[in-house]
Structures are given as structure tokens and as C-alpha cells.
Amino acid sequence: MSDRIYLLPLWIRLWHWTNALLIITLAVTGISLHFADPKLPLVEFALAARIHDIAGLALVALYVLFVIANIVTGNWWQYVPKPPGVLERCVKQGRWYMVGIFKGEPHPYRVSEEANFNAMQAIAYWVIMYVVMPVMLITGLLFLYPEFAPDRFFGFDGLLPVAILHYLTGAVIIMFMIAHIYLGTTGKTATSMFKTMFTGWYEQH
Amino acid sequence: MFRSWRKTTAAVAAFVACVWSFQAHAGDAVAADPEVVEKNRKANEACFACHSEFGFKNPPRTDMDMKKLAETLYDPKVFAGSNHGTMDCRQCHGQGYNDYPHSETGKSETSPCSECHATKVARLEPQYDASVHARLESVKAKFTCATCHDPHIDLGATLLKDPLKIAVQDNKACLECHDSDEVFAKYAADDDKTPGIKKKRPNIDTIHEWLPNTKRHWQTVRCVECHTPEVKANRPLSHEILDKEKAEKNCLSCHSANSSLKTRLYRHLVKDEQDRLGFTNSIILSSSYVIGATRHPLLDKIVIGLVALTLGGVLLHGAIRIVFAIRRKGKKQ
Numbered sequence: 309m310s311d312r313i314y315l316l317p318l319w320i321r322l323w324h325w326t327n328a329l330l331i332i333t334l335a336v337t338g339i340s341l342h343f344a345d346p347k348l349p350l351v352e353f354a355l356a357a358r359i360h361d362i363a364g365l366a367l368v369a370l371y372v373l374f375v376i377a378n379i380v381t382g383n384w385w386q387y388v389p390k391p392p393g394v395l396e397r398c399v400k401q402g403r404w405y406m407v408g409i410f411k412g413e414p415h416p417y418r419v420s421e422e423a424n425f426n427a428m429q430a431i432a433y434w435v436i437m438y439v440v441m442p443v444m445l446i447t448g449l450l451f452l453y454p455e456f457a458p459d460r461f462f463g464f465d466g467l468l469p470v471a472i473l474h475y476l477t478g479a480v481i482i483m484f485m486i487a488h489i490y491l492g493t494t495g496k497t498a499t500s501m502f503k504t505m506f507t508g509w510y511e512q513h
Numbered sequence: 514m515f516r517s518w519r520k521t522t523a524a525v526a527a528f529v530a531c532v533w534s535f536q537a538h539a540g541d542a543v544a545a546d547p548e549v550v551e552k553n554r555k556a557n558e559a560c561f562a563c564h565s566e567f568g569f570k571n572p573p574r575t576d577m578d579m580k581k582l583a584e585t586l587y588d589p590k591v592f593a594g595s596n597h598g599t600m601d602c603r604q605c606h607g608q609g610y611n612d613y614p615h616s617e618t619g620k621s622e623t624s625p626c627s628e629c630h631a632t633k634v635a636r637l638e639p640q641y642d643a644s645v646h647a648r649l650e651s652v653k654a655k656f657t658c659a660t661c662h663d664p665h666i667d668l669g670a671t672l673l674k675d676p677l678k679i680a681v682q683d684n685k686a687c688l689e690c691h692d693s694d695e696v697f698a699k700y701a702a703d704d705d706k707t708p709g710i711k712k713k714r715p716n717i718d719t720i721h722e723w724l725p726n727t728k729r730h731w732q733t734v735r736c737v738e739c740h741t742p743e744v745k746a747n748r749p750l751s752h753e754i755l756d757k758e759k760a761e762k763n764c765l766s767c768h769s770a771n772s773s774l775k776t777r778l779y780r781h782l783v784k785d786e787q788d789r790l791g792f793t794n795s796i797i798l799s800s801s802y803v804i805g806a807t808r809h810p811l812l813d814k815i816v817i818g819l820v821a822l823t824l825g826g827v828l829l830h831g832a833i834r835i836v837f838a839i840r841r842k843g844k845k846q
Contacts, residue, residue: 345805411837411841464800483823487823487827
């Protein structure tokens with residue numbers, strides 16, 4: 309009998325894949341808009357702008373649902389790194405990513421229904437979902453409704469700080485996405501954690 | 514005798530102001546003679562006594578045609594700030610307007626713009642003749658420079674400076690007809706499909722539905738940025754107004770590092786471009802953040818570098834994992 313636990317309820321999996329789809333759409337169209345150049349034909353500009361606006365509003369709605377669902381189900385607690393020894397556990401986890409994983413050592417912390425994430429994951433996910441995402445979404449909304457943006461900023465259009473924050477947080481989320489997809493291959497097998505995200509069942513090491 | 518002297522003085526004063534105006538527009542730093550300007554403004558007070566909101570509400574005479582007057586009201590302050598604000602009204606409106614009732618031939622005696630702006634008119638006329646407004650003789654006949662450029666209000670880009678103000682001023686000229694069925698009908702030709710019935714005004718919002726953030730565009734750029742052909746750098750904007758078939762639809766024309774806004778709305782400011790704080794097209798950024806055009810190349814390099822490092826890092830990590838896994842497998846065997 310395999311050692312597996314039912315880790316992820318349907319709503320989390322639905323949220324995760326919808327979120328993933330929207331983030332990828334926004335990343336591709338966002339790059340098309342920011343780096344707009346005749347020599348870089350990604351998505352045609354007007355189409356990219358339309359898709360980016362619609363997908364952006366959908367992501368705002370999805371994020372609101374995510375926050376509500378986290379509060380209602382108590383899932384928010386998973387994102388809180390629990391003391392004591394948070395730093396030590398992060399160091400241990402970091403050492404495993406840098407050394408232990410190559411030697412075939414087992415994961416330092418066992419995944420359970422009570423603790424889906426290791427301390428490092430919890431901190432990273434918390435920062436991404438509760439700091440970076442809100443900044444990206446709020447600045448995105450300000451782009452859509454510039455009448456609420458500052459009028460001027462150090463002699464420039466007041467949209468400049470909004471644009472820079474949106475650009476930088478978008479870039480952080482793209483970098484997170486790259487690392488996140490890669491770390492998804494560090495399960496029992498290279499594909500087991502991807503299967504978990506579809507079925508909800510987690511294969512223990 | 515007195516009237517004749519007054520006419521001559523007004524004409525001379527107006528001519529001086531006109532010459533000054535021409536020099537100032539040509540970039541010459543010749544200041545208006547304050548005495549002449551003051552004299553013209555005093556003379557214009559007689560016109561604004563009727564041709565202003567105040568004059569209309571408090572008509573100095575009882576025998577005036579109020580309906581006609583209602584169509585020719587101007588704000589003295591706005592006029593004073595306009596391109597022609599230092600001139601005497603009679604420089605253009607002729608002697609037929611010295612007295613009331615104005616001369617029957619007064620309107621036809623109004624000076625054409627080419628009287629002062631001959632060179633400009635000669636240069637722009639062929640462009641205008643190729644324009645959508647000159648396609649049909651019946652429509653062309655109704656157009657003068659003043660149809661789009663109100664000489665009592667408009668201020669040239671170099672004097673107005675602020676691109677957002679220029680956009681408001683110039684778009685008003687287009688929208689006055691293209692956003693009003695009543696005014697559009699005054700100029701419209703017969704519909705191709707239904708002769709005898711005038712062409713209906715297409716809804717301005719509907720025909721621009723393809724343009725993202727339409728309202729934002731209308732607040733920050735002019736209709737003519739897209740509805741005139743591309744011109745070479747340092748050349749003034751063409752007066753060939755393009756219809757929707759020929760108008761610019763390539764967003765990258767403005768939304769790229771080599772933005773055509775530099776040769777259009779921001780042409781008069783480009784000489785001051787200094788890539789302030791490292792931003793490309795910082796002169797545009799001073800008024801509007803234009804995605805794709807107002808970038809920071811160094812910041813872009815740092816961001817691209819960090820994303821590349823992340824991607825390279827995970828690929829390298831994955832490759833090392835594979836190598837170690839193969840070695841472990843080999844050892845087990």
C-alpha cells in the first residue's frame with residue numbers, strides 16, 4: 309500500500325490551476341506590452357492590451373476569492389511559519405536544496421495535513437501571495453483606473469511609480485513561477501507533485 | 514476725418530502686432546511692443562462689448578440681431594492668451610466692422626489666413642487637398658483653416674508647450690464635428706448609398722472600439738497622431754487628414770522606444786530630451802507614461818538578467834541533479 313495522503317481539497321487545486329493559467333497569460337501579454345518592439349513580435353499590441361486587462365481583472369477577482377476561501381477554511385494558517393526554530397528549519401531546508409538533494413537524501417521535513425509547506429515554502433508563499441501579489445494587483449488596477457493614481461511624481465507622470473511597481477512585482481512573480489515549477493520536480497518522482505496538484509493526493513517519500 | 518484716422522491707426526497697430534506674432538512664431542525672440550498690444554486690447558474692448566458672454570447678457574444696444582450675435586461670442590481672456598491675442602480684431606475682420614450695423618460685405622471682406630501666413634498656406638495646401646476633408650468638392654468648399662483652427666482661441670504648440678493641453682485643444686476641433694450630429698450634418702456630403710440623404714455621423718466610440726483605453730488616448734494624444742501620415746523628424750505635422758482606412762493602426766508606432774510621438778505631439782519638446790534619470794523618452798514621461806516608449810534600459814537589463822539567472826539557476830540545478838542521480842544509480846549497480 310502506497311504511503312500517500314489527501315492533501316489538497318478541490319477548491320485549492322481549482323484556484324491553483326486557474327491562477328497559473330492567468331499568471332502565464334498575464335506574463336506573456338505583459339512582456340509583449342512592456343518590451344513592445346517591431347523586432348519582438350510576441351502578441352500583437354492591441355490584442356495583448358485587451359487580454360492583459362481582462363485576465364488582470366479576472367486575477368483580481370480570483371485573488372479576492374482566494375483570500376476569502378483561506379479565511380473561511382482556515383487554510384491561511386498553512387502560510388504561517390510556526391516558531392520556534394523557523395530560521396534553523398529554513399537553513400536545514402536550504403542545505404537540502406543545495407547539497408542533500410544531489411546526494412539523494414530524503415526531504416528534511418515530512419509533509420502532513422497539518423503542515424503542507426516547509427518553513428522556507430511558507431515564508432516564500434506568504435511573501436508572494438500576501439505582499440507581492442497585492443502590490444501587483446493594486447498597481448494593475450491603478451493602470452486601469454489612472455484617475456486614482458498620483459498626478460505627478462518628481463516631475464514625471466504620476467503613473468511612473470505605479471508602472472515600475474507593477475513591472476517589478478510582475479518580474480518577481482515570473483521568477484517565482486520559474487522556481488516554483490522547477491521545485492515541483494523535487495517530489496518522490498519528477499512528476500509526482502504535479503500529479504498531486506491534479507488529484508490532491510500527495511506521495512510521501 | 515476722425516474715422517479715417519482711427520481706421521489707419523488701427524490698421525498700422527494691427528500690422529505691427531501681426532508682424533511681431535509672425536516673428537515670435539518663427540522662433541525670433543522679439544517681444545511684442547507693450548504699447549501696441551495695449552492699444553489693440555483697448556480697441557478690441559469695443560468688439561467684446563457685444564461679442565462676449567457679458568456683452569450678450571448686457572447688450573449695449575437694443576437693435577442687435579441677438580441670434581447672429583449668439584454664434585460669435587468669445588472670451589476676451591481666452592482671446593488675449595491665443596496666438597492672435599495681441600492683434601486688433603479689425604486686422605482680420607476688416608473695416609466693415611468699425612461701426613454697427615456692420616457692413617453687409619463685412620464677412621466677405623474678412624482677411625484670409627494666407628494674408629499673414631502665405632508661406633505656411635502654400636506648404637500645407639497640397640497636404641490638405643489630399644485630406645479626407647477635401648475628397649468631395651461639396652465638403653471642401655465648406656472648409657477653411659478656421660474650421661479646425663479657431664483663431665480666437667487656439668495657441669500654437671510651441672507656445673502652449675504642455676502636450677496634454679495641446680491634445681485637449683486640438684481634439685476639441687475634431688470632436689466639435691465628429692462628436693455632434695448637428696455640427697457634422699452642416700459639413701456632411703450625401704451618403705454614397707442614399708443620394709439626397711446626408712451621410713450619418715459614425716459614432717466616435719464605436720469606430721474606435723478596437724483602440725484599448727480609448728478615453729485615455731483622447732485625453733493624452735491628439736486624433737491627428739493617427740489620422741495624419743508619418744513625417745520625417747523635424748518636419749511639422751502633415752495637414753493630410755487620413756480616414757479610418759488609411760489611419761495608423763499599428764500601436765507600436767507610438768508604443769516603442771523609437772516612438773513617433775517624438776515627431777508628433779512632443780516634436781516641440783524633443784530638443785530638451787536628456788534621458789532624465791536614465792529613462793528613454795523622458796520628455797514624453799514628463800507628461801505621460803507610454804508603455805513601450807518610456808522605458809528604463811538599465812532597469813530592463815537588471816530585470817532580464819535576474820530572470821535569466823533564475824532560469825539558468827534552475828536549469829543548472831536540474832542538470833547537476835541528473836548527473837548525481839546517474840552516478841548514484843551507477844554505484845548501486
